[in-house]
Amino acid sequence: MNTTEKTGLMKLGFVKNLKPNTNGENCISVLSKITGQKVSLKDINEFIESELCKMEYSDQNGNSCTIENALVLKFQLNRKSKNGDYIYGVFRRKDTIGNFMGITWEITKTPKSLGIVNNNSLTNLCAIADCTINDIEDVFVVNSIEYFNGAGHNKFPDGTVVDEKNAKFIRFKTTLKNHDGKILYGWFTKNIKNDFEGVDWGTEDSFKNSRKNREQFFVGRMAFDTIDVCNTFLEKLESKTIEEPWEYKNRKDPKFKYPILKSYLEFELDRLYYEQEKYGWDEKILYNKDRTKALFNTNLIDKFGHDLNIMGDVQLLGGREIICNLEMCPSKLSLRKLGFENYEPLPPKFFEDINEIVFHCEWDIDCNVSKYEHIIEQRIERFPDKYKDLEADDLGQKMDNAIEFAKKIAQRNYKFIIPMYYPTAHRIQLLMPIYLETSYTSQPDFALVLTPHANERVYTPETILGLDEVYQDARLVAKPEESWLNPRMIK
Numbered sequence: 001m002n003t004t005e006k007t008g009l010m011k012l013g014f015v016k017n018l019k020p021n022t023n024g025e026n027c028i029s030v031l032s033k034i035t036g037q038k039v040s041l042k043d044i045n046e047f048i049e050s051e052l053c054k055m056e057y058s059d060q061n062g063n064s065c066t067i068e069n070a071l072v073l074k075f076q077l078n079r080k081s082k083n084g085d086y087i088y089g090v091f092r093r094k095d096t097i098g099n100f101m102g103i104t105w106e107i108t109k110t111p112k113s114l115g116i117v118n119n120n121s122l123t124n125l126c127a128i129a130d131c132t133i134n135d136i137e138d139v140f141v142v143n144s145i146e147y148f149n150g151a152g153h154n155k156f157p158d159g160t161v162v163d164e165k166n167a168k169f170i171r172f173k174t175t176l177k178n179h180d181g182k183i184l185y186g187w188f189t190k191n192i193k194n195d196f197e198g199v200d201w202g203t204e205d206s207f208k209n210s211r212k213n214r215e216q217f218f219v220g221r222m223a224f225d226t227i228d229v230c231n232t233f234l235e236k237l238e239s240k241t242i243e244e245p246w247e248y249k250n251r252k253d254p255k256f257k258y259p260i261l262k263s264y265l266e267f268e269l270d271r272l273y274y275e276q277e278k279y280g281w282d283e284k285i286l287y288n289k290d291r292t293k294a295l296f297n298t299n300l301i302d303k304f305g306h307d308l309n310i311m312g313d314v315q316l317l318g319g320r321e322i323i324c325n326l327e328m329c330p331s332k333l334s335l336r337k338l339g340f341e342n343y344e345p346l347p348p349k350f351f352e353d354i355n356e357i358v359f360h361c362e363w364d365i366d367c368n369v370s371k372y373e374h375i376i377e378q379r380i381e382r383f384p385d386k387y388k389d390l391e392a393d394d395l396g397q398k399m400d401n402a403i404e405f406a407k408k409i410a411q412r413n414y415k416f417i418i419p420m421y422y423p424t425a426h427r428i429q430l431l432m433p434i435y436l437e438t439s440y441t442s443q444p445d446f447a448l449v450l451t452p453h454a455n456e457r458v459y460t461p462e463t464i465l466g467l468d469e470v471y472q473d474a475r476l477v478a479k480p481e482e483s484w485l486n487p488r489m490i491k
Contacts, residue, residue, distance in 0.1 A: 008045025012073060013091040013100030027103050034105055036082040044089075047078055073100050083113050109145065114170055115188035115196030118319035119277050125201045127291060129176040129184060144173045152208055170196055171207060178203060189318040197318035210317070216324065220266035221273060223315070223324040227255060233326055234258045237265070237310075240302045240328060244479055245487040248468055260487060263472040265298065267423045271348040271476070272296055273321070274426055283346050287314070288339035294323050295330075295340060299347035302329070309345060311335070350421050350477050356428050356452070357419035357477060361411045363457045365403060365450065371461050372396055375448075382464050384445050387436060398436045403448070405438040418480050420449075420473040428452070428477070430459070431470050433484045443467070443491065444484050 009015050017027045018041075032039045047053055057070035067073070073091040081087055091102035111117050122133060147167035148154050154162050164170070171187040178184055185207055188198035200210065216223040217230055224230040238246055238258050246261035253259040272284045286295040292314055300308040311330045312323035335343040351357055376395045380388055387395060410416045410432075418431045429451050433444035447470045450459040467490045474480050483489065 008048045009041070009089075009103060012048070013093070013102050015103055016101055017103065027105070031087070031105055034081050034087060034107065035079050037079070039079075044077075048075070052078055069096055071096070073102075074106070081107055085109050085113050109172075111172075111186060111188075111199050114145070114172070115198055117199055118197065120321065121199045121201075121319035124316060124319070124321075125176070125184075125186075125199075128178055128201050130179055131176070146171045152210070169207075169210065170198075174201075191318060197320070199319045200316045202316075218322070219262060221269050221320070221322055222266070222312070222326060223317075223322045224326075230262075231257055234261050234265075237261065237298075237300075237308070237328060240308060241300050242303055247487065248490055249488045250491050251468060260472055260475060264475055267421070267473075267476055268299055268348055269296060269323070270423055271350065271421070271426075275348060281346075283342070284348070286340060286342050286345045288335075289341070290339060293338055293340075294321070295335065295343060295345050296323075297345040297347040307344075307347075309343075351419075351428050355454070357430075358414060359410050359417035359430055359432075359450075360452075360457070361407055363452075363459055365407075365459045365461060367400065367403070367461060372399070375399070375461065375464055379464055382446055382466065384436070387445075399434070401438055402434045402436055403432065405435060406432045406448075409440065415481055417450075418474050418482060418485060419477045420470060421476040422473065423476075429462070431474060431485070433482075434464065443489065447485075 005011075009018075015027065020026045020029075028039060028041050028044070031044075053075050055067075056074050056076075057065055057067050058072045058074075059065045059069055060071050062072075071093055074088045077087045077089060079087065086108040088106045088108060089102070090104045090106050091100035092104075093100045111121075126132060146154055147162045147164055148169040148171060149156060149162050149166070150168040152169070156162065168190050169187050171185055174184045174186055176184045182203045184201055184203065186199040186201050187207055187210065188196035189200065189210070191197045200206075202210075216225060217227045218224075219230060222230075224233065235257060238261055246258040246264075247253070248259070256262045275281045276284050284296070287293065293311060294314050295309055295311045298308045298310060302308050306329075308329060310323075310326055310328055312326040315322050315324055330338075332343050372392075376392050376399065383395070387398070390398075406417065416433070420429055420431050421427075422429050429449050432448040432450055434446055434448050435442075436445050444467070446464045446466055448464055449462040449470075451462055452459055467485060468487075471480070471485055471487055471490065474485060480486070
C-alpha cells in the first residue's frame with residue numbers, strides 16, 4: 001500500500017484533468033494560456049505548500065464555512081491573467097461526505113478589466129470606507145457583476161435582460177462597508193464615447209441616485225439641473241466681472257448667451273483638476289472638512305478688484321469629481337461655517353516662464369511637406385472660398401508669404417502673435433494670424449497654430465483654425481488685446 005503523503009494539488013482533492021486530453025491539453029497548460037506565461041505543476045505545488053496560499057471554503061450558498069461543511073474549496077493564485085484579473089483554483093464536491101474534485105481555473109475580474117478607472121477613484125473609496133490604500137486590496141476581487149440600463153434596472157420593460165453591450169452601468173459588490181456599516185458597491189458609467197468609466201463608490205441607495213446624476217446638464221466638471229439653470233448662472237457671473245465680450249457679436253449661439261464665458265469656465269476648472277491630479281497641488285481646489293463642498297478660483301476679478309471664487313457641492317460620476325449647485329463669491333464667514341479651513345484657492349497656472357507665451361522671431365518655423373499637406377490639402381475647407389480652387393503649390397506659396405509677413409509684424413509688435421492653451425494636450429501653443437493677401441487692412445483669413453519646441457528653437461505648424469474657434473482657447477491664458485482677435489469684430 002502506498003503510504004506516501006500527498007502534497008500540492010493532490011492533497012486538495014482528485015485532479016481529474018491532470019492528464020492531457022485529446023487536444024494535448026491539461027489543467028496546467030490551460031493555466032499557462034490564461035497567464036500568458038509558462039507554468040509548471042511544480043510551480044503550483046510549491047505555491048500550495050507555501051504560507052502564501054490561503055484556502056477558502058464555502059457552502060452551497062457561497063457563504064464562508066468550515067472544511068467539514070464546505071462544498072467548494074478555492075485558493076487565489078500568486079499570479080494574474082494576461083488582462084490583470086485574479087485567478088482562483090477551484091475544487092468542488094456534491095456533498096460533505098464526498099471527495100473534492102478539480103481543478104478548474106476561475107477568473108475574477110478587477111475594476112481595471114471592467115472599464116477606465118480614474119486616478120482619484122481609490123482616494124474617494126478610502127474616504128467613504130474610512131480606510132487606507134493598503135486596506136482595500138480585496139476591492140479588486142470583483143464578484144456579482146451586474147448590468148443596468150439608464151433607468152437603473154437590470155431588465156428592459158419587455159423583460160430582456162440587460163447585458164454588457166446595452167448597459168449604461170456596470171455594478172459590482174465590494175467587501176467594504178461605509179461608516180454606517182452598509183455594504184459598498186462600485187459602478188462604472190458609460191460615457192459619450194461608449195466606454196465604461198469609473199469607479200463610483202456607494203451604497204445601494206447611492207447607486208439608485210446615479211440615474212438622477214445622468215439627467216443633469218454638464219459643462220465639463222460642472223453639473224446643472226438644466227441648461228436654463230446653467231445660462232442663469234453664466235448671466236449672473238458675467239454681471240459680476242469686469243466688462244469684456246463673452247459672446248460673438250456676429251455669431252449667436254442658440255444654446256448659450258455667453259458661449260465664451262461658458263467655455264472659459266469649463267476649461268479653467270479642467271485645468272485646476274489637472275494640476276491637482278498630476279502635480280498634487282492641493283491649494284487649487286479647496287474642500288471643507290467632510291469634502292462635501294469644493295471652492296475654486298475662476299481667475300477672474302469682480303468690478304471691485306476681488307477674486308471671483310465659486311463654491312459647489314461635490315458629487316462623483318464615473319469616478320470623477322463633479323461640482324454641482326454652484327454659487328458665486330461666498331463670504332469667508334459662510335465658508336468658515338461650512339467647514340472650510342482655507343478659503344483662498346489659487347488660480348490655474350498655464351505657463352511657468354513668460355518666454356513660453358512670447359513669439360520668438362529668431363526661431364525657425366518648420367513648414368515641412370507633411371505639415372503643409374495637412375494644412376492645405378486636408379483642411380482646404382477652412383480657406384476662404386476664393387482660394388479653394390487654387391493649386392496646392394500656389395496656396396503653399398501664399399502661406400509662406402503670409403508667415404513671413406506675420407513675422408515682420410511680430411518683430412515690431414510682440415503682442416501680435418497670441419498664446420493659447422490647448423486643453424486636450426495641456427500645453428501652450430501660439431496663434432499666428434494669416435493674411436493670404438499680406439494686407440493688414442482687414443481681418444486675417446484664419447489663425448495658424450504653432451507648437452513651440454524651446455530646446456530646438458523651432459515652431460511646428462499644426463493646423464489652421466477659424467478665429468471664433470481659437471478665441472476661447474486664447475482667453476484662457478489672457479484676454480487678447482490684438483484687434484484681429486476681437487469677438488466684437490470676428491465675422
